[in-house]
Amino acid sequence: MDRSDSWLIVGLGNPGKEYEMTRHNCGFRAMDLLAEELGCKIDRCRFQGIYGQTVYNGHRLYLLKPLTFMNLSGRSVLQMSAFFRIPPERIIVMFDDISLEPGRLRLRPDGSAGGHNGIKSIISELGSQDFPRVKIGVGAKPTPEFDLAAWVLSGFTASEEKTLAPALQSAGKAALMIIDKGLPQAANRYNGMHS
Numbered sequence: 001m002d003r004s005d006s007w008l009i010v011g012l013g014n015p016g017k018e019y020e021m022t023r024h025n026c027g028f029r030a031m032d033l034l035a036e037e038l039g040c041k042i043d044r045c046r047f048q049g050i051y052g053q054t055v056y057n058g059h060r061l062y063l064l065k066p067l068t069f070m071n072l073s074g075r076s077v078l079q080m081s082a083f084f085r086i087p088p089e090r091i092i093v094m095f096d097d098i099s100l101e102p103g104r105l106r107l108r109p110d111g112s113a114g115g116h117n118g119i120k121s122i123i124s125e126l127g128s129q130d131f132p133r134v135k136i137g138v139g140a141k142p143t144p145e146f147d148l149a150a151w152v153l154s155g156f157t158a159s160e161e162k163t164l165a166p167a168l169q170s171a172g173k174a175a176l177m178i179i180d181k182g183l184p185q186a187a188n189r190y191n192g193m194h195s
Contacts, residue, residue, distance in 0.1 A: 005058070005059050005060060006059065006060040006061070006062065006084055006085070006086050006090065007056075007059050007060070007061050007062070007086065007090045007091075007092065007179050008061075008062045008063075008064060008077075008080060008081055008084070008086045008090065008091045008092070009031070009034065009061065009062070009063050009064070009091075009092045009093075009094065009172075009175050010027070010031075010064045010065075010066065010073075010077055010091065010092070010093045010094065010122075011027035011028050011029075011030055011031025011032075011034075011063075011064070011065050011094045011095075012024075012027035012028070012066065012070060012073055012093060012094065012095040012096070012118040012119075013025035013026070013027050013028030013029070013031075013065065013070070014069050014070050014153075015067045015069070019153065021155050021156070022152065022153045022154060022155055023096050023098070023138035023139070023151065023152045023153070023154060023155075023156065024070060024096055024138075024152040024153055025096070026094075026095070026096040026136040026138055026164070026168065026171075027065075027093070027094045027095040027096065027118075027136070028065055029168050030094045030134075030136060030168045030169075030171035030172050031063060031065055031094060031172070033168055033169055033171075033172055034063065034171075034172025034173075034175065034176075035052055035063055037172060037173075038054050038056065038061075038063075039054070040052040040053070040054035040061075040063055042063055042064075042065060046080075047064070047076050047079040047080040047083065048066060048067060048068045048072075048075055048076040048079060049064050049065055049066040049067050049068070049076040049080065050064075050065050050067060051063060051064040051065070051080065056176065056179065057179070057180060059179060061179075062080065062084060062086070064076065064077065064080055070117050070118045070121075071117040071118070071120070071121055072121055073118040073121045073122055074118075074120075074121035074122040074123070074124055074125030074126065075121070075125055077091065077093075077122050077125065077126065078122075078125040078126055081126070088126050088128040088130045088131040089130055089131065089132070091126075091131040091132075092131070092132045092133070092134060092175045092178055092179075093118075093119065093122060093131060093132070093133050093134070094133075094134040094136065094171050094172070094175060095116060095118055095119065095133065095134075095135060095136065096116075096135075096136055096137075096138040096152065097114075097116070097135035097136060097137055097138065098138055098139065098140050098141065098148075098151065098152065099114070099137075099140065100135060100136075100137025100138070100139075101137050101139055101140075101163075102137050102138055102139050102156065102160045102163045102164045102167070103137060103163035103164055103166065103167045104137035104167065104192060105134060105135065105136060105137065105167055105170060105171060105174060105190045105191065105192075106134075106135040106137075106187075106191050106192065107132065107133065107134055107135070107174055107178070107183060107186055107187040107190055107191055108132070108133045108135065108187075109130070109132055109183045110129045110130045110131065110132070111129055111133075112129060115148075119133070132178050132183050134171050134174050134175050134178075134190075136164075136167055136168065136171050137167065138152070138156075138164075139160065170190060173190075174186050174189070174190040177189060177190070
């Protein structure tokens with residue numbers, strides 16, 4: 001199989017039990033569900049993260065969870081993509097977005113970090129904004145004064161969790177659809193979707 005047909009899907013989050021169910025960890029959770037669906041174990045430790053490798057519809061596919069903590073995620077992504085020679089346009093990043101309510105997804109082909117430290121780090125390490133993203137809505141801060149770090153490291157209410165669950169499942173499916181059909185078609189199917 002040709003290396004030039006490799007894709008990397010990255011789920012963003014913070015390592016450690018205490019962060020597991022926080023808003024900031026939706027990328028990790030979506031990645032776990034995707035790995036399960038693909039029957040791919042994410043258990044190899046390298047590139048400052050843990051990753052798995054599988055074949056999907058004729059593509060070599062790598063699944064990565066950086067273990068650097070969110071604001072240094074780019075280091076892990078850069079090391080892995082450089083090693084396997086995967087260009088930014090074939091690196092799909094799944095992460096939390098506070099501008100979307102829980103349960104909503106938004107796919108984007110590129111763009112700025114929009115205040116997300118994980119994305120900021122990836123852009124700065126790759127030297128490129130041109131990588132596809134699957135944003136998972138986690139809800140806005142309750143008040144403008146509310147501390148952003150405290151908000152993204154808070155957990156979900158039971159009803160938010162319920163709304164979120166299908167979106168976490170769909171995030172990985174959306175990433176696979178980007179590989180299969182291209183981003184415009186995947187965005188058409190999943191953007192704004194309220195599961």
